[in-house]
Amino acid sequence: RINKQRLWDSLMEMGEIGGTEKGGCCRLALTDLDKQGRDLFVKWCEEAGCSITVDKMGNIFARRPGKDNSLAPVAVGSHLDTQPTGGKFDGVYGVLAGLEIFRTLNEQGIETTTPLETVAWTNEEGSRFPPAMVSSGVFAGAFDLEYGLSRADLDGKTMGEELQRIGYAGEAEVGNHPFKAFFEAHIEQGPILEDEHKQIGVVTDAQGQRWYEITLTGQESHAGPTPMPSRRDALVGAARIVDMVNRIGMDNQPNACATVGLMQVFPNSRNVIPGQVFFTVDFRHPDAEVLEKMDQALREEAARIVEELKLEMAFEQIWYSPPVPFAQQCVASVRKAAEELELSHREMVSGAGHDACYIARVAPTSMVFVPCEKGISHNELERADADDLAAGCNVLLKAVLEHANA
Amino acid sequence: RINKQRLWDSLMEMGEIGGTEKGGCCRLALTDLDKQGRDLFVKWCEEAGCSITVDKMGNIFARRPGKDNSLAPVAVGSHLDTQPTGGKFDGVYGVLAGLEIFRTLNEQGIETTTPLETVAWTNEEGSRFPPAMVSSGVFAGAFDLEYGLSRADLDGKTMGEELQRIGYAGEAEVGNHPFKAFFEAHIEQGPILEDEHKQIGVVTDAQGQRWYEITLTGQESHAGPTPMPSRRDALVGAARIVDMVNRIGMDNQPNACATVGLMQVFPNSRNVIPGQVFFTVDFRHPDAEVLEKMDQALREEAARIVEELKLEMAFEQIWYSPPVPFAQQCVASVRKAAEELELSHREMVSGAGHDACYIARVAPTSMVFVPCEKGISHNELERADADDLAAGCNVLLKAVLEHANA
Ligand SMILES: NC(=O)NCCC(=O)O
Numbered sequence: 158r159i160n161k162q163r164l165w166d167s168l169m170e171m172g173e174i175g176g177t178e179k180g181g182c183c184r185l186a187l188t189d190l191d192k193q194g195r196d197l198f199v200k201w202c203e204e205a206g207c208s209i210t211v212d213k214m215g216n217i218f219a220r221r222p223g224k225d226n227s228l229a230p231v232a233v234g235s236h237l238d239t240q241p242t243g244g245k246f247d248g249v250y251g252v253l254a255g256l257e258i259f260r261t262l263n264e265q266g267i268e269t270t271t272p273l274e275t276v277a278w279t280n281e282e283g284s285r286f287p288p289a290m291v292s293s294g295v296f297a298g299a300f301d302l303e304y305g306l307s308r309a310d311l312d313g314k315t316m317g318e319e320l321q322r323i324g325y326a327g328e329a330e331v332g333n334h335p336f337k338a339f340f341e342a343h344i345e346q347g348p349i350l351e352d353e354h355k356q357i358g359v360v361t362d363a364q365g366q367r368w369y370e371i372t373l374t375g376q377e378s379h380a381g382p383t384p385m386p387s388r389r390d391a392l393v394g395a396a397r398i399v400d401m402v403n404r405i406g407m408d409n410q411p412n413a414c415a416t417v418g419l420m421q422v423f424p425n426s427r428n429v430i431p432g433q434v435f436f437t438v439d440f441r442h443p444d445a446e447v448l449e450k451m452d453q454a455l456r457e458e459a460a461r462i463v464e465e466l467k468l469e470m471a472f473e474q475i476w477y478s479p480p481v482p483f484a485q486q487c488v489a490s491v492r493k494a495a496e497e498l499e500l501s502h503r504e505m506v507s508g509a510g511h512d513a514c515y516i517a518r519v520a521p522t523s524m525v526f527v528p529c530e531k532g533i534s535h536n537e538l539e540r541a542d543a544d545d546l547a548a549g550c551n552v553l554l555k556a557v558l559e560h561a562n563a
Numbered sequence: 564r565i566n567k568q569r570l571w572d573s574l575m576e577m578g579e580i581g582g583t584e585k586g587g588c589c590r591l592a593l594t595d596l597d598k599q600g601r602d603l604f605v606k607w608c609e610e611a612g613c614s615i616t617v618d619k620m621g622n623i624f625a626r627r628p629g630k631d632n633s634l635a636p637v638a639v640g641s642h643l644d645t646q647p648t649g650g651k652f653d654g655v656y657g658v659l660a661g662l663e664i665f666r667t668l669n670e671q672g673i674e675t676t677t678p679l680e681t682v683a684w685t686n687e688e689g690s691r692f693p694p695a696m697v698s699s700g701v702f703a704g705a706f707d708l709e710y711g712l713s714r715a716d717l718d719g720k721t722m723g724e725e726l727q728r729i730g731y732a733g734e735a736e737v738g739n740h741p742f743k744a745f746f747e748a749h750i751e752q753g754p755i756l757e758d759e760h761k762q763i764g765v766v767t768d769a770q771g772q773r774w775y776e777i778t779l780t781g782q783e784s785h786a787g788p789t790p791m792p793s794r795r796d797a798l799v800g801a802a803r804i805v806d807m808v809n810r811i812g813m814d815n816q817p818n819a820c821a822t823v824g825l826m827q828v829f830p831n832s833r834n835v836i837p838g839q840v841f842f843t844v845d846f847r848h849p850d851a852e853v854l855e856k857m858d859q860a861l862r863e864e865a866a867r868i869v870e871e872l873k874l875e876m877a878f879e880q881i882w883y884s885p886p887v888p889f890a891q892q893c894v895a896s897v898r899k900a901a902e903e904l905e906l907s908h909r910e911m912v913s914g915a916g917h918d919a920c921y922i923a924r925v926a927p928t929s930m931v932f933v934p935c936e937k938g939i940s941h942n943e944l945e946r947a948d949a950d951d952l953a954a955g956c957n958v959l960l961k962a963v964l965e966h967a968n969a
């Protein structure tokens with residue numbers, strides 16, 4: 158059994174780096190704070206006897222040797238970056254759960270057959286540098302390295318530059334690094350486990366997602382003397398698309414999600430008709446066909462709206478992450494661990510994307526979910542219970558040992 | 564007759580301060596660039612033999628003595644600040660037309676009975692510090708000094724602090740400074756004069772306006788695992804209000820204008836349901852009753868929308884500038900000047916607010932409009948014709964002389 162208090166204390170200590178007044182965390186990928194978080198993780202892993210490798214995408218691999226170090230490691234991990242108004246658990250839990258497993262095994266003097274690794278993947282959130290999960294994506298061959306390093310934030314800074322700046326542009330090639338199996342522990346980020354009073358989510362699948370960037374261009378002009386009928390107001394167009402995106406989500410219930418999370422208005426002055434609006438769309442569904450139907454609806458209706466308002470539109474799907482079925486043998490190990498530990502559990506589909514979704518392409522993979530309060534995540538109020546976090550970590554430990562010693 | 568080329572050259576020289584690549588100007592109120600613009604204006608006025616007074620709101624009064632300096636001056640003027648993506652003419656023309664009149668009178672050795680003044684009013688645009696026309700408003704007693712100095716930008720910097728910083732927090736009390744008459748020359752900022760091939764707008768009235776600030780609060784949460792039916796998406800609410808504001812404008816045609824020009828989304832991350840949106844509304848109409856009806860519709864429909872979406876709303880009307888009828892004797896002087904100069908002209912209502920709207924409360928006031936290309940203003944592409952600008956300046960000169968020598 159892992160040490161519940163030690164896991165909790167490490168989560169709280171990591172959460173102080175970028176900690177916010179409301180009790181959340183703001184540690185955007187590749188900022189100075191992200192560097193501080195990485196440094197702390199590396200220090201802890203070295204203290205636990207691990208060797209550290211950093212690859213060219215800044216992914217950190219902390220390795221605990223096994224009896225036969227020629228075998229591929231069993232790996233766990235998640236991410237240390239957060240949303241701008243993020244919590245202390247999203248991602249960080251999966252990384253520190255891996256560290257807690259190492260500490261527990263050390264304490265008990267347990268040696269596994271294969272080596273073990275805990276991985277901290279770079280920029281999972283995709284908030285500063287879209288898309289999400291980009292570095293596990295490069296690792297799994299979903300993107301090439303050049304694409305990964307050239308992802309840019311809204312100020313034009315690239316991941317490559319920022320990795321150099323914070324000293325985490327590693328030497329190791331990205332990928333070509335086989336895992337015997339990969340497990341990711343994570344808070345659910347949704348309400349199902351809490352609603353059903355279950356402690357463990359046995360994650361069988363992850364839903365697919367499509368991300369879009371849309372720029373509408375009209376003509377900025379004076380809000381006073383410019384007659385309504387001759388306006389080309391880009392914000393009116395964006396507003397209609399936001400409402401329509403929301404309706405597409407509602408029309409495809411249950412399960413569809415549709416969100417406009419980011420919008421920038423130019424020139425953003427009270428008495429100027431907006432000449433340009435940039436915004437994003439995030440569509441999700443477990444079924445690729447429904448996602449395709451949502452895509453079609455978005456394209457058709459957006460085209461109709463911009464025509465009606467005489468706007469120009471630049472429309473780009475910048476990311477497609479297809480629905481992911483996790484490996485049956487790994488799902489089975491998670492279920493079995495929950496059963497043996499007599500923890501209440503249910504199968505579930507992940508609503509969020511996770512690094513595990515890409516790693517599933519190159520290694521047998523699955524995930525362990527634990528409840529998060531009221532299903533609230535990507536919010537400073539995100540909270541998880543120390544008992545639940547410990548339960549998930551014990552499930553992770555059991556699943557890892559099963560594969561590492563098989 | 565004024566010197567067309569000299570007027571044009573001064574406009575272009577002033578336009579270089581904050582000049583943009585697209586040929587526009589970005590010289591927001593009380594920035595370093597605004598200071599540079601003010602310094603140049605003051606230098607030019609001193610070279611033209613004027614004495615300078617700056618009041619506590621940073622309004623600059625350049626005075627050309629008359630035969631009887633105990634008489635109240637006849638004044639002209641406008642503003643030197645611009646929109647973030649503004650042009651070279653909005654406001655600046657009215658200030659430099661005053662300077663050009665002084666230069667012309669000097670050249671011809673003409674002395675007027677009353678003194679003359681050219682005024683540069685602080686922060687007319689209201690873009691950095693809402694509301695618009697705030698310093699002419701304090702001058703005219705529409706606001707008190709404390710209100711004026713405490714206006715803050717989105718970073719929380721106040722006009723008082725910024726006036727100190729750039730060295731334009733003058734000593735003179737604001738107001739208690741009688742004008743015999745006040746005239747403001749301005750580009751029309753709308754399409755009417757150009758469409759009707761008229762060179763001069765004889766401005767009889769200005770429409771009223773109401774400005775609002777609205778903050779919607781929902782709950783930020785993860786765009787993936789948060790089911791649509793349980794969301795409280797502040798941007799969906801804002802989008803519906805933007806569309807509804809636009810409809811209120813359309814429903815009150817002809818003449819109504821309704822604009823959402825500024826919007827800020829929090830936390831503004833692609834995969835986070837927006838928890839808070841701040842935006843502004845700008846309503847205009849020449850008839851105060853219609854404006855009242857629009858206000859009512861906005862309040863009712865916004866309340867319905869936020870209830871439906873389970874959002875909270877902070878709603879504030881931050882500014883009301885009632886419709887302004889200009890003084891008949893001043894309007895008549897402008898019309899007479901246009902007639903004597905054989906310039907094509909028509910009467911019109913100003914769609915924009917102007918410093919003249921507040922000065923009309925304390926002095927006989929009117930305005931002279933000249934065409935602007937395609938009616939486009941508050942845009943870097945704003946353009947006016949040198950002949951039209953000269954024509955408007957000649958009308959201004961004649962109207963001023965009529966009152967200064969009467
Ligand atoms: N787990 C998580 O929050 N991932 C971010 C990527 C996504 O938006 O699904």
Ligand SMILES: NC(=O)NCCC(=O)O
Pocket residue numbers: 379380381428653687688689695696752914915916917
């Ligand atoms: N003339 C002008 O652009 N004034 C700014 C205030 C307004 O929005 O009407």
